Amino acid sequence: MEINQYTDIFIEESNEHLQSMNDCLLKLESEPENIELLNEIFRVSHTLKGMAATMGFEQMSKLTHQMENLLQELRSEKISIDTKIVDILFECLDNLENYIKNISELGNEGDLETEFLVDKINNILFKDEKDNTPKTKNEDDNYYINNILMQAKKDGLNAFNITITIDDNCMLKAARAFIVFNALEDYGEIIKSIPSSEDIEDEKFDNEFEVLLVTNNDNKTIYEELTSISEVSSVIIKSVIDDKLEKEKSKKENVSNNKSSDIIKGKNTKNNISNKKIGKTVRVDIERLDNLMNLVSELIIIKTRMEDIDNTNSKESMSEATEYLERITTNLHDAVMKVRMVPIERVFNRFPRMVRDLSKDLGKEIELKMIGEETEVDRTVIDEIGDPLIHLIRNSIDHGIETPSERKKNKKAPKGTLLLKAFPDGNNVVIEVQDDGNGIDIERVKEKAINNSIISTEAANQMDDNEVPELLFMPGFSTTDEITDISGRGVGLDVVKSKINSIGGIVEIETEEKKYTKFTIRIPLTLAIIQALLIKLKEEIYAIPLSSIKEITTIESNNIRKIQNKEVILYRNKTLPIVRLNKVLDIESEEDKKELIIVIVKKGEKEAGVVVDQLIGQQEIVIKSLGKYLAKIKHLAGATILGNGSISLIIDTNSLF
Known part of the structure; x- marks a missing residue:
């Protein structure tokens, strides 16, 4: 059977199941008595086990099988839920997610080792048996030994399994074994022996016994020491860590080779991996697809109609057909956009777990509230917004x-609140991240900015309290003296701002000291097709996104004044900065005009008047990337192809402020 064709479906469905498991585990932590949550987690584990086994992913199947065993004991109330068990289940979830990630990127489960998790679960499942049953002489506590071996490997120590054979003519085997034990203890630590040390003391063994030794010496030194003891006829030393790693490596290679030969015969492993790389997919409501199909049918009808009109040469009929075609293409555009739209909960869903883990690590009590998860945005925006939100939440x-x-x-409730809110606003989506914490210390931000030579003392004193938080977005700025793993890491909020700006969005800060801090992100609904205003600078046509335009007006050039060498005008009782677009884009300007056309653009609460030579009109444009060589050109957000085939560059209005 050709398994590879089902890999995309397996990954998509597995991610949905894992998200469901994550949600249930978060609820289970606060509602440990809720049996329905346990049943749901059990069903998800069982489904994943069956799917993984069918696809030939043995490690996933083994781990989910062990989770099933633990969950069954919890369901039957033989074991009670506690924090330790929830933590282990979360660890299992994380490893299952890593398996899926490896399968998505590499086509196989990778080298992820989960034996320690299986041992942890076994340790819980068989705890009572171990506590109540006396140990037999052959009992081997795998969990204890594996932990020691893993620690030995981390510490750079050796672990040897040593088989010692005593001479047949030896009269006092126990005494001879005692000398061997004494000699080995000078070189390291004996973890276990077969038979047990009690049986060896009582001479309840033949001529041979085994010892597991952890040491910082090599096998040659140990061998020379043991063979120097009289009446020791043979010594066999095997490296436990190296042997175990070799077996695991061999096992994984065999699994990989078997999969390769089953899936694509006659091709090397590298080709297999590249062939199995997963593409991006979007799940679409069937009603949206039906609507899309109907509109395509309408296009076919109008195409036939226009062919008939062409034969009759009727201008009136052609005009009607063109209007009809315009309506269909507009509806088709809307339908395609809806197909590309996905709920923002795809991004939001990862945050409850992250908040739970981070608050636990930092010893804080935090409640995450999410509003507007159903808000829809373009798939490309979803892919880009995740990392900035993670940074802001951290x-x-x-x-x-x-x-x-x-x-x-501070006379606040012990539990802090983190609010994550999304809502549509015209052609944009607004995302707010708000906490009821300390707020931003305005004076400390100024002090840090001056110390880091970001602004001068004079400039800092002239800034009002609403402008100071904007300094946090300056490259390399951080108010933290100590770099932590949670946030900062020497990287400031400038990374968030540049990422948001790259998708045509803006980010703003609102804060009140000791009360709250709110980050507001405003991003376009889609990055593909937008409404734009076409303007002219000399002979060149440029496009300004309509979503960033507030209004268009004319001003008298003699009303323009200069403040700190920058042009401004008093417009509606407010100071409006003037931006001469021809100077920004290095285009020769025409002679000075008495009356200037300005397009007032906005960026959050800020506004600026952009001077243009001529207005052409509003048009729907398709955004095209400038490519990797031109991507970093300032003030340009992309390009579009006009109806006559010429190219028009799109102005990045955010960069004008």
Whole structure:
């Protein structure tokens, strides 16, 4: 059977099941008595086990099988749920996600080792038996030994399994064995022996016994020491760690080779991996596809109609057909956009677990509230927005929300609140990340900015309290003296801003010291087709996105004033900065005009008047990338092809501020 054709479906369905498991585990932690949650987690584990086994992913199948065993014991109330068990289940979830990631990128499960998790689960399952049953002489505590061997490997120590044979003519075997034990203890630590040390003391063994030794010496030194003891006829030393690793490597190679030969015969492993790389997919409501199909049918009808009109040469009929075609293409565009739209909960779903883990690590109590998860955005926007949101949430948890003791001093509830909210706003989607923590210390931000030579003392003193938080977006700026693993890491919020700007969005900060901090991200609904205003600068046509335009007006050039060498005008009782687009784009300007056309563009609360030579009109444009060689050109967000075949560059209005 050709398994590879089902890999895409397997990955997509597995991710859905794992998300369901993650949600249930988060609820289970706060509702340990809820048997329905346990049943749901069990069903997900059982489904994943069957899917993984069918696809030939043995490690996934083995881990989910072990999870099933643990969950069954919890369901039957033989074991009670506690924090330790929930943590182990979360560890299992993380490893299953890593398996899926490897399958998506490499086509196989990779080298991820989960034996330690299986041992942890076994340790819980058989805890009572181990506590109540006396140990037999052959009992081997695998969990204990594996932990020691893993630690030995980390510490750079050797672990040897040594088989010692005593001479047949030896009169006092126990005494001779005692000398061997004494000699080995000078070189390292004996972890176990077969038979047990008690049986060896009582001479309840033949001429041979085994010892597991952890040491920093090599096997040659140990061998020379043991063979120097009289009446020791033979010594066999095997490296336990190297042997175990070799077996695992061999096992994985065999599995990989078997899969390769089953899936694509006659091709090397490298080709297999590249052939099995997974593409991006979007699940679409069937009603949206039906609508799309109907519109395509309408296109075929109008095409036939226009062919008939061409034969009759009727201008009136052609005009009607063109209007009809325009309506269909507009509806088709809307339908295609809806097909590309996905709920923003795809991004939001990863945050409850992240908040739970980080708050636990930092000793904080934090409640995450999410509003507007059903808000839809373009798939490309979804892919880009995840990392900036992770950075902002980590920042709020680490720097914003205080510890329970600090919150009590500030007369706040011990549990902090982190609000994640999304809602549509015209052609944009707004995402807010708000915490009820310390807020931003305005004076400290100024002080840091001056110390880091970002601004001068004079400029800092002239800034109002609303402008100061914007300094946090400056490259390399951080208010933290110590770099942590949670947030910061020497990278500031400038990374967030540049990422948001790259998809045509903006990010703003609103804060009140000791009360709250709110980050507001405003991003376009789609990155593919937009409404734009076409303008002219000398002979060149440029496009300005309509979503960033507030209004269009004319001004008298003699009303323009200069403040700090920058042009401004008093417009509607507000100071409006003037941007001469021809100077920004290095285009020769025409003679000075008495009356200037300005397009007032906005970026959040900020506004600026952009001077243009001529207005052409509004048009729907398809955004095309400038390519990797031209991608970093300032003030340009892309290009579009006009109806006459000429190219028009799209202005990045955010860069004008």
